[in-house]
Amino acid sequence: MPRTTLASLTTLRLGGPIDEPLRLSDPADWPELVQTVRGRGEFSPLVLGHGSNVIGADSGHAGTIAVMNTRGISVKKQADGTVLATAQAGHPLTDLVAWAAAEQLSGVECLAGIPGTVGAAPVQNAGAYGQQIGDVLDHLTAWDWESGVLRTLPGRACRLRYRDSRFKNSPGRWTVLTVTVRLLRTPPAPVRYRPLIDELGAGAGATPPVAEVTAAVLANRHRRGLLLDPHSPDARQVGSVFLNPAVTAVQAERWSAAGCPVHTDSDGQLRAGAGWFLELAGCHPGRRITENVRCSEARTLTLSAHGDATASDFTRVLTALAERVEAATSITLRPEPVAVGTWLVNDRCEPGGRQRPTLR
Ligand SMILES: Cc1cc2nc3c(=O)[nH]c(=O)nc-3n(C[C@H](O)[C@H](O)[C@H](O)COP(=O)(O)OP(=O)(O)OC[C@H]3O[C@@H](n4cnc5c(N)ncnc54)[C@H](O)[C@@H]3O)c2cc1C
Known part of the structure; x- marks a missing residue:
C-alpha cells in the first residue's frame, strides 16, 4: 500500500508514516468505507478533516485514516421563518459562513475564519467572538461505530460545552457525516464581544448586517494572527x-x-x-x-x-x-x-x- 505521512494531513505538518488514507468525497460511498474498515479488522478509522486541531504522532498511525472531503449544503425553509442548512462533514466551515453571509442568514457569522471542516466543528464546539457552533446546531447525523448504525442526534444530545462534546470524549466511536444548523433571516444578535464592537466601530448592542459582521471578524482575526496563512512564518x-x-x-x-x-x-x-x-x-x-x-x-x-x-x-x-x-x-x-x-x-x-x- 502507498505510504504517506500524518504531517501531510495536518496544518502543523508534523507526524510520521501512514498508509494512504481513505478519502470520502461522495456521501454515497460511506457504506463502502465502513466495510473496508471492518474488513481490516478495525473498530473505527482515525477521522480527519483539515487537520487544523491535531498533533500527529512522529510514529504515525498504524490503522486506517479517513479524510472527510464531502461537500455541499442543502436548505430547508421552516414555517417559523428559520432556515435549516445541512452541510456535509467535509464542507469547509469558512465556506458555510461565507454562504450564510451571502444569503443574509445569521447565526454563524462570528465563526468566520475558523479553519477546518463543518463535521469537526461540533467535536470541540468550535467558536469565537462569543458564538459557537452549539448555539445554532439543530441536529447532526453521525455513524456510531459501536452499534454500526447511522444516528441522528439533536443538538442537545451532542453535549456541547466550552471546546468539548460527547464526540471529543469518546474518540473513535462517532464519525459526523452531516451537520444541520438553524439560521435566521434577520440581523445578527446584538454584538457584545468588545474586540468586534471596536472593529465594527459600532456602539455596544448594534446589529449590523451579517456580511458586515463576517468581514469585521475576518479583519480582526487577520490583525490578531488568527487566520491560517500558508505564506506566514507561522503557517505551521x-x-x-x-x-x-x-x-x-x-x-x-x-x-x-x-x-x-x-x-x-x-x-x-x-x-x-x-x-x-x-x-x-x-x-x-x-x-x-x-x-x-x-x-x-x-x-x-x-x-x-x-x-x-x-x-x-x-x-x-x-x-x-x-x-x-x-x-x-x-x-x-x-x-x-x-x-x-x-x-x-x-x-x-x-x-x-x-x-x-x-x-x-
Ligand atoms: C489559525 C487557526 C485558528 C483557529 N481558530 C479557532 C477558533 O477561533 N475557534 C476554535 O474553536 N478553533 C479554532 N481553531 C482550531 C480548529 O480550526 C477547529 O478545531 C476546527 O473545528 C478543526 O477542524 P478540522 O477539520 O481541521 O479538524 P481536524 O483537526 O481534522 O480534527 C479535529 C478533531 O476532530 C475529529 N474529527 C474531525 N472530523 C470529524 C468528523 N467528521 N467526525 C468525527 N470526528 C471528527 C478528529 O478526529 C480530531 O479529533 C483554529 C486553528 C487554526 C490553525
Whole structure:
C-alpha cells in the first residue's frame, strides 16, 4: 500500500508514516468505507478533516485514516421563518459562513475564519467572538461505530460545552457525516464581544448586517494572527494551544486583579485567559521557546513549528510550559489540539509525559 505521512494531513505538518488514507468525497460511498474498515479488522478509522486541531504522532498511525472531503449544503425553509442548512462533514466551515453571509442568514457569522471542516466543528464546539457552533446546531447525523448504525442526534444530545462534546470524549466511536444548523433571516444578535464592537466601530448592542459582521471578524482575526496563512512564518500551527482554564470565583478575583482577562463561558463557568498565564511564564509574541517551536509573531497562545521540529518537540514544549505555569500559579493548562496517532507515553502532552526540553 502507498505510504504517506500524518504531517501531510495536518496544518502543523508534523507526524510520521501512514498508509494512504481513505478519502470520502461522495456521501454515497460511506457504506463502502465502513466495510473496508471492518474488513481490516478495525473498530473505527482515525477521522480527519483539515487537520487544523491535531498533533500527529512522529510514529504515525498504524490503522486506517479517513479524510472527510464531502461537500455541499442543502436548505430547508421552516414555517417559523428559520432556515435549516445541512452541510456535509467535509464542507469547509469558512465556506458555510461565507454562504450564510451571502444569503443574509445569521447565526454563524462570528465563526468566520475558523479553519477546518463543518463535521469537526461540533467535536470541540468550535467558536469565537462569543458564538459557537452549539448555539445554532439543530441536529447532526453521525455513524456510531459501536452499534454500526447511522444516528441522528439533536443538538442537545451532542453535549456541547466550552471546546468539548460527547464526540471529543469518546474518540473513535462517532464519525459526523452531516451537520444541520438553524439560521435566521434577520440581523445578527446584538454584538457584545468588545474586540468586534471596536472593529465594527459600532456602539455596544448594534446589529449590523451579517456580511458586515463576517468581514469585521475576518479583519480582526487577520490583525490578531488568527487566520491560517500558508505564506506566514507561522503557517505551521493549530491556533490556540491551550484551553482557557476553568477557575473558581476566588481565583478569578485574584487573577483578574493581577490583569488576567476572565470571562464566563456559555455554561456559566468562569475561565481565565490561557495566553495571560503563558506570558506570566515568560512567553510573548515571536518568542523562540526552543530551536524549532516559537510563539507566533502575533500571539502568545499560538505556537508554531519550524524547521525540523518533531511532534514530540512540540508536545514536550506544551508540557514544559504547562508545568511552569502550574508551578507558578497552581493553574492547570490543558492542550486544545488533539494528539492523534501512536504516541510514546513520554511524549504525550499530558500528565505522564516525562521528557522536557530546555526552554530558552
Ligand atoms: C489559525 C487557526 C485558528 C483557529 N481558530 C479557532 C477558533 O477561533 N475557534 C476554535 O474553536 N478553533 C479554532 N481553531 C482550531 C480548529 O480550526 C477547529 O478545531 C476546527 O473545528 C478543526 O477542524 P478540522 O477539520 O481541521 O479538524 P481536524 O483537526 O481534522 O480534527 C479535529 C478533531 O476532530 C475529529 N474529527 C474531525 N472530523 C470529524 C468528523 N467528521 N467526525 C468525527 N470526528 C471528527 C478528529 O478526529 C480530531 O479529533 C483554529 C486553528 C487554526 C490553525
